[in-house]
Amino acid sequence: xxxKGLFRKPKNQLEDYGKTSVREMREQHPEVPDDMFLxxxxxxGTMLAEDVNQNCGVCPKCGHHFKIKVRERMEILLDxxxxxxxxxxxxxxxxxxxxxYDKKLQSARNVSGEKEGVVCGTAAIGGFPCAVFFMNGxxxxxxxxxxxxxxxxxxxxxxxxxxxxxxxWTVSGGARMQEGILSLMQMAKTSGAVKRHSDRxxxxxxxxxxxxxxxxxxxxxxxxxxxxxxxxxxxxxxxxRVIEQTIRQKLPEGFQRAEFLLEKGFxxxxxxxxxxxxxxxxxxxxxxxxxxx
Amino acid sequence: MxxxxxxxxxxxxxxxxxxxxxxRVAASRAKGRPTGMDFIExxxxxxxxxxxxxxxxxxxxxxxxVGKLKNMPVTVIAMEKGHSTKEKVKRNFGSMHPEGYxxxxxxxxxxxxxxxxxICIVDTSGAYCGIQAEERGQGQxxxxxxxxxxxxxxxxxxxxxxEGGSGGALGMAVADQVWMLExxxxxxxxxxxxxxxxxxxxxxxKEAAESLRLTARDLKELGVAEKVIREPEMxxxxxxxxxxxxxxxYDAFQKSKKLxxxxxxxxxxxxxxxxxxxxxxxx
Numbered sequence: 296x297x298x299k300g301l302f303r304k305p306k307n308q309l310e311d312y313g314k315t316s317v318r319e320m321r322e323q324h325p326e327v328p329d330d331m332f333l334x335x336x337x338x339x340g341t342m343l344a345e346d347v348n349q350n351c352g353v354c355p356k357c358g359h360h361f362k363i364k365v366r367e368r369m370e371i372l373l374d375x376x377x378x379x380x381x382x383x384x385x386x387x388x389x390x391x392x393x394x395x396y397d398k399k400l401q402s403a404r405n406v407s408g409e410k411e412g413v414v415c416g417t418a419a420i421g422g423f424p425c426a427v428f429f430m431n432g433x434x435x436x437x438x439x440x441x442x443x444x445x446x447x448x449x450x451x452x453x454x455x456x457x458x459x460x461x462x463x464w465t466v467s468g469g470a471r472m473q474e475g476i477l478s479l480m481q482m483a484k485t486s487g488a489v490k491r492h493s494d495r496x497x498x499x500x501x502x503x504x505x506x507x508x509x510x511x512x513x514x515x516x517x518x519x520x521x522x523x524x525x526x527x528x529x530x531x532x533x534x535x536r537v538i539e540q541t542i543r544q545k546l547p548e549g550f551q552r553a554e555f556l557l558e559k560g561f562x563x564x565x566x567x568x569x570x571x572x573x574x575x576x577x578x579x580x581x582x583x584x585x586x587x588x
Numbered sequence: 589m590x591x592x593x594x595x596x597x598x599x600x601x602x603x604x605x606x607x608x609x610x611x612r613v614a615a616s617r618a619k620g621r622p623t624g625m626d627f628i629e630x631x632x633x634x635x636x637x638x639x640x641x642x643x644x645x646x647x648x649x650x651x652x653x654v655g656k657l658k659n660m661p662v663t664v665i666a667m668e669k670g671h672s673t674k675e676k677v678k679r680n681f682g683s684m685h686p687e688g689y690x691x692x693x694x695x696x697x698x699x700x701x702x703x704x705x706x707i708c709i710v711d712t713s714g715a716y717c718g719i720q721a722e723e724r725g726q727g728q729x730x731x732x733x734x735x736x737x738x739x740x741x742x743x744x745x746x747x748x749x750x751e752g753g754s755g756g757a758l759g760m761a762v763a764d765q766v767w768m769l770e771x772x773x774x775x776x777x778x779x780x781x782x783x784x785x786x787x788x789x790x791x792x793x794k795e796a797a798e799s800l801r802l803t804a805r806d807l808k809e810l811g812v813a814e815k816v817i818r819e820p821e822m823x824x825x826x827x828x829x830x831x832x833x834x835x836x837x838y839d840a841f842q843k844s845k846k847l848x849x850x851x852x853x854x855x856x857x858x859x860x861x862x863x864x865x866x867x868x869x870x871x
Binding site for chain 1 (some may be wrong): 616623696717718719721722723724725726727728730731732734735736738739755758759761763775776777782785786795799800801802806807808812857860861863864865
């Protein structure tokens, strides 16, 4: 009996580049470090992690935007060395003694290496000074509790006092239910601070990243003068699973994605992560109070 | 002020009236409980309903219009759940679409223009979760209300009469004062939703209701609500509540009308601004 596969054409190893999964590759080459390759969830391609990093965390093949760590994002977008953090030490307590919340907070701090769900401060983008906030999806899904609300409110008050524009990157599962009604109140609090900043004639730009939902969508994320979104980002009030459960039907393809919101008129533009810095620089220049020569 | 104090509001120390949180939730949803329109009918004289948001359509889950509170012209904006099944379906069980929030805002802007105080009546399990609600910008509509209500240059009082479901309730509750009926609740998430997310078990809603601190009494303690209105034992006695509310609302508006608008807005901002500030300063 013939050996199985005898007449199969031997495969050129290069043909497989980008086709084998990361897991298969690891099995074949155990000597390769675990974090050397990445698999793109969109095009299923395998690529060097280094290539993705060089490309701002965007798949070089299909343009899929990987989730990235908050500090990495800041590095990509802000002028080197320009960032000065504000309220870095602020951290949540279990205000309403919600069962299990202390433990959750501790593990969120460990996992994310951050103290809370948002990083705020001042920085420059293309030489233009601005106040910035970056939500942190690794910290309890970027949920908004009293500290996130307080930090956001403070950055707007700080910016209003100093006549600075605010640029914020959102990612959030919504209000943090472990803080009960107090987290819901942060939606009103932050909205009030945004309004006061806005009433002073100052610019506020939001960049919605994947995913931005719930109480954050229904407050400061949707209150920007200019609302930008990353390609493919899920943006909505109710999460898709909740909607499916409510209406008992499957949701259409692309529903609640950035492109869908653009079509429906709720987003000004979709801007790739690699282009955001230049885009924001131009936007800041256009809104700058100084006369440009 | 003395008058208000002497009226039979909730007695804080009255432990006999303590009730499990979930029983309050059940009471807030009970069949036969007065709905938004019952309050309008009993509080407001010569009510005229105005429809539509001038953008997309008219949301039947929200009743808005003008009328008189005693002799004072007021704007009233009330969520309406309906009583009969047919009515409930028509009213979408009190769950608003974006056009509802936009209709509310339109009426608030008119109130601002004509110097009328605003009464918002909240009774909803939440803003509607559906394809069309998302397509028309549920999040954006609520966000806009939060922003605009914060600086609306006329007094606003929001009354919680039943369910206060999360952002859908808050979209009409950025007010100078939040008053709650004894058996109403106000929460970031329904106890059922909380239980199923946290413990993967919706039947733990009783524990969730306790943990969320969502009763009117809790909310007063937490500084979210200013007043808790005692309810009669018998549903038929609700007339007493209407009389009480009529006086309380009238007096409160008289008082806030005397306040310079800037002062009123500063106090409104501070009411929300202070929640969570202490915690931050404590560190």
